[in-house]
Amino acid sequence: MHQGNFDLSLDEITKIEGHASLTLKVRGGKIKDLQFKIAEFKRFYTQAVRGKGISAVPQLVARICGTCSNAHILCSTEAIEKALNIKNTPQTMLLRKLLYNGLIIRDHGLHLYVFSLPDVINKESLLSFNENDPIQHELLHDAFAVKEAGGRLSTWAGGRSVL
Amino acid sequence: MQKLRVGWFSFTCCEDSTIIFTEILNTYWDKWKEKIDFVNARVLREERPIENLDISFVEGAISSKNQEEKLKKIRENSKILVAVGSCANTAMPSGWRNTFDQKTKEEIKFILERFSHLEKVEPLAKFVKVDDKVLGCPMKEEDFLNVLNKYLT
Numbered sequence: 001m002h003q004g005n006f007d008l009s010l011d012e013i014t015k016i017e018g019h020a021s022l023t024l025k026v027r028g029g030k031i032k033d034l035q036f037k038i039a040e041f042k043r044f045y046t047q048a049v050r051g052k053g054i055s056a057v058p059q060l061v062a063r064i065c066g067t068c069s070n071a072h073i074l075c076s077t078e079a080i081e082k083a084l085n086i087k088n089t090p091q092t093m094l095l096r097k098l099l100y101n102g103l104i105i106r107d108h109g110l111h112l113y114v115f116s117l118p119d120v121i122n123k124e125s126l127l128s129f130n131e132n133d134p135i136q137h138e139l140l141h142d143a144f145a146v147k148e149a150g151g152r153l154s155t156w157a158g159g160r161s162v163l
Numbered sequence: 164m165q166k167l168r169v170g171w172f173s174f175t176c177c178e179d180s181t182i183i184f185t186e187i188l189n190t191y192w193d194k195w196k197e198k199i200d201f202v203n204a205r206v207l208r209e210e211r212p213i214e215n216l217d218i219s220f221v222e223g224a225i226s227s228k229n230q231e232e233k234l235k236k237i238r239e240n241s242k243i244l245v246a247v248g249s250c251a252n253t254a255m256p257s258g259w260r261n262t263f264d265q266k267t268k269e270e271i272k273f274i275l276e277r278f279s280h281l282e283k284v285e286p287l288a289k290f291v292k293v294d295d296k297v298l299g300c301p302m303k304e305e306d307f308l309n310v311l312n313k314y315l316t
Contacts, residue, residue: 014208017206019173041175041278041280044263047259048259060256063256065177066176066177066180106186114185118208124209125207127196127207144189151189162182162301
């Protein structure tokens with residue numbers, strides 16, 4: 001653990017989704033100031049959907065986030081259905097659940113293996129894992145297998161991995 | 164054999180093509196590990212200098228002067244620059260604000276000024292030479308592979 005005084009500045013945080021920066025000021029071993037900044041530029045979807053046909057909205061708002069576009073499309077579809085009092089069949093609801101579960105598996109695999117795991121085993125990237133080390137070899141192959149399973153489930157239930 | 168030095172960069176967009184790229188690695192990582200060095204890819208590894216790249220794949224539209232300058236730096240340091248996805252090629256859908264009526268433009272004006280947005284959201288070709296394109300929203304996996312395979316010997 002760091003002691004004493006230091007400043008830390010990360011202009012672009014890596015191994016995350018999106019753009020963000022961080023500045024940290026430590027004095028006497030205690031955090032005196034911490035600023036986490038989202039460095040994305042606004043795309044104004046709130047304004048963009050105004051006046052659009054209701055059937056166009058789910059596909060439009062899916063592009064809010066490419067990581068969780070499946071969640072955005074399902075959420076906006078449900079909102080429209082509730083507004084119009086549309087009831088779905090149990091089969092439709094089951095397919096949506098599987099589509100969503102595919103996203104959860106794929107995205108949690110990405111976070112766990114690609115974003116977090118390199119720090120845990122002191123590697124700067126999943127791509128730097130040593131394939132001659134049995135544990136790192138297994139983790140590397142697990143990473144791609146888990147993500148692949150989630151992507152395939154979403155594709156099977158919803159047509160694409162990223163809607 | 165010298166590995167192909169590849170960069171992956173993102174500007175204003177939802178980064179859906181980045182996710183497709185990480186999905187493609189599920190299948191192709193093993194085949195590519197001896198052929199490709201993914202030198203710059205913020206989603207995969209720590210920040211490194213942008214230099215001496217064979218191919219840069221760039222997704223997203225350009226929304227600010229800083230982004231414009233970074234794009235030009237990528238161009239200067241890349242033999243081939245590929246615009247990936249709808250936003251990089253057409254500025255849409257990230258550029259919805261370009262189409263707003265005057266009243267809506269007034270409504271969002273303070274945000275554009277406060278955070279130094281460009282007056283319009285622009286595609287990459289507005290600022291730099293684009294050598295190749297991968298279209299789609301998100302990009303089509305097959306089209307990305309076709310473009311990459313052109314440069315993989």
